[in-house]
Amino acid sequence: MNVKIAASKEEREDxxxxRTKVFIDEQNxxxxxxxDRFEDESTHFVLYDDSHSPIGAGRFRLLDGLGKVERICVLSSARQNGAGAAIMEAIHDxxxxxxxxKFKLNAQVHAIPFYEKLGYEAISDEFLDAGIPHKTMVKETE
Known part of the structure; x- marks a missing residue:
């Protein structure tokens, strides 16, 4: 697996x-x-498998002095093998x-344990985003 910062139109399309397969097709x-309107101001990350097929993605942007981590996703066929952690490590680096x-993200409730393992802490009550339950989480590094 290899995480790249999307430096070309093709990598951004990857x-x-x-994101389309996970969020639109799978999660409706x-x-x-x-x-959304934040695509152009975000840094996009793509996770490729060993055959250079895109299997994960995420984006990062600055928001009020914090690093806002967004759109973290991995294809269902590639989950549970460290793919999500690889994307998050690349973003943190x-x-x-x-x-x-300082980082902030809005985690789908089912993914909270994943983010907690990476040092994030839930700081909000549950809320709906695109009809999916979420909580806001934060992390501060040294």
Missing amino acids: AYSV VPEEEEI FAASKGIK
């Missing part, structure tokens, strides 16, 4: 293709909510290179 998120030490 990220969108994974409306396309207009999934691909990128943020560290920019001096960012």
Whole structure:
């Protein structure tokens, strides 16, 4: 597995293709909510398998001085093998290179244990985003 920062239109399309399969096709998120106005101001990450097929994605942007982690997803066939953690590690490394030490994300409730293992802490009550239960989580690094 290899995580890349999307540096070309093709790599960004790879990220969108994974997000479409996971969020739109699998979870029924409306396309207009999934691909949003923050795409151009975000840094996009794509996880490729050993045959260079895109299997995971995520994006990162600055929001009020925090690193906002968004759209973390892995194809169902690639889950449970460290793929999500690889994407998150790449995002955290990128943020560290920019001096960012505080992170925020809105986690689907079923994914909270995954983020807790990475040091995130839930700080909100449950809320719906695209009809899916979420909680806001934060992390601060040293």
